[in-house]
Amino acid sequence: MSNDDPRQSIEGSTAPSTATQDARMGAGVDDRFNSKLREAFGASPFILTKFDEFMNWVRGNSMFMLQFGIACCSIEMIHTYAIKHDIDRYGAGVPRASPRQADVMIVPGTIVSKFGPRMKRVYDQMPEPKFVVGMGSCTISGGPFQEGYNVVKGAEEIIPVDIHVPGCPPRPEALIYGVLKLQERIQNGESSPVVVKPYELERFGDLERDELVQKLADEIDEDDLVMRYNWADSP
Template identity: 55%
Template sequence: MAQEGTLEHGFATAKLDELVNWARTGSLWPMTFGLACCAVEMMQAGAARYDLDRFGMLFRPSPRQSDVMIVAGTLTNKMAPALRRVYDQMPEPKWVISMGSCANGGGYYHYSYSVVRGCDRIVPVDVYVPGCPPTAEALIYGILQLQKKIRATGPVSRRRELLEAKRHLEGRPA
C-alpha cells in the first residue's frame, strides 16, 4: 500500500527520470553538421588532445543513430532545408548545439543575402557556443552545459520546450 502512495505522488517516477537523464548525459552521440571553419575545431575536440570520448561522446555518421546535432559554421539558405531534414530524422530526445558566430547569428556574413541569421531560425537550439571559431575548450564547455541541462530537465518539461520552439519557428504566438 505504501508503494502505491509513493507512485501516486510521483516520487518513484521522479527518481526514474533522474536515472534516465544521468544515463543520457554519459552517452551523448553527436552527429556533426560541419559547414565551415568551425568544423575544424570540432574535429580537433574529437582528436587525441581533447578526446570527447572521455565525456561519452561518440561521433555518428547517421542522424538516426545520434541524439545531439552540432551545427558548426555558416548556414546558407540552400543548406537550411537539409539541416531541418536531418534534424527531423533524429530520434527523440534530441538536442542541438550551435557552434560559432556564424551558426549563432550569421557572424561575419550576417548581412549576406544567402546566409541564415542563426540556425535557431530552422531548428530549436539548446546550447550556443560563441567564438569565431570557438576553441575546442569552448565546445567542450558547451557540451558540459548541455549535460547539465539534460540532468536538470525532465521529459515533460523537455516536451514543453520543444512545443514552444516549434510554435516560435512556425511564427505562432506561444
C-alpha cells in the same frame, strides 16, 4: 562504520554468500573496487532513484553526436574529437554518421539558404529526445556573414538550439564547456523553449499565393516541400 565494509559484516552473513564472495574475491574486499560511488552506495547493490532521473543521467553521460560538418567550426569540432582535447572523456566522443543513431547535433557553421531545408531534414530524422549545440557566431546570428544575401541569420531560425557556444570559431575548450553545460541541463531534465519562430518546411501548395509563389508555380510541384525565407523579417 565505513561504507567500504563488505556486506556480510553489516548484515551478518550466511554461509553460502560468504563462500561465494570468498571464491570470487579472496579474503576481504579487493580495494580496486573502492570508489566514490562505492562510498556513496556502500556495498548495497540497490540504488533508489526515479526512473526519469535515471534516464536523464544516462542520456547526459552517453551522448551520441551527429557527424555533421558545415564550415570552419567543423575543423575545430574535429579537433575537439581528436587527440589532446578528446571529448570522449565526457562520454560524447563517438560521432555517428547517420542522424538516426544520433541524439546531439552540433551545428558547426554558417547556414545558407540552400542548406537550410537539408539541415531541417537531418534534424527531423534524429530520434527524440534530441538536443542541439549551436557552435560559433554564425549559428547565433549569421556571424561575420550576417549581411549576406544568402545567409540564414542563425540556426534558431530553423531548429531549436539548446546551447550556444560563441566564438569564430570557438576554441575546443569552449565547445567542451558547451557540451558539459548541455549534459548538465539534460541531467536536470531541462530543455530549451523555442525562442524564435523557425522557418518550416511547408508544402508548396500551402504557401500564401503572393507574387513570388505565382511566379514559381510552373517550376515547383504543389506537393514539393519548400522553405520560404522572409529576409526582410529576419531578426
